[in-house]
Amino acid sequence: MNKRALVYLGLASATLAGAYLYVQSLTNKTATAPAAQGDTALALESLSIIDGSLTTGSYNAAVRQGQRIQFLVHSNQTDSLIVEGLDARVPLPGNQTTLVSIAANTPGTHAIELDLSGTTIGSIEVTP
DSSP states (O other), rough: OOOHHHHHHHHHHHHHHHHHHHHHHHTOOOOOOOOOOEEEEEEEEEEEEEEEESOOOEEEEEETTTOOEEEEEEESOOOHHHHHHTTEEEEEOEEEEEEEEEOSSEEEEEEEEEOOOOOOOOEEEOOO
């Protein structure tokens, strides 16, 4: 190979390596649950909603009264998540992942539903 080809190959390799590192820096930003505290649940799950239908398994959590429930929801359409009995309504912007954080202050089993489609995507059981 001549020198010119080696220079171009080196520049192409450096450009690809830089692009790869840039993309990795964007995709490695993960959401983490806060450190375990007296009022925080330990689990952080992720749900995916496509066209008003749940594409992952449903979210079911059992916590003690006063704990905080946190999970991620990605929806391709704008909607709202409603938790009956806990008076929680969380807006879900289209094509974004939303951190849902709900205080579990009322004992009982509470359904988690999508506002527009009416789809039940899980439940939260709160024990005293």
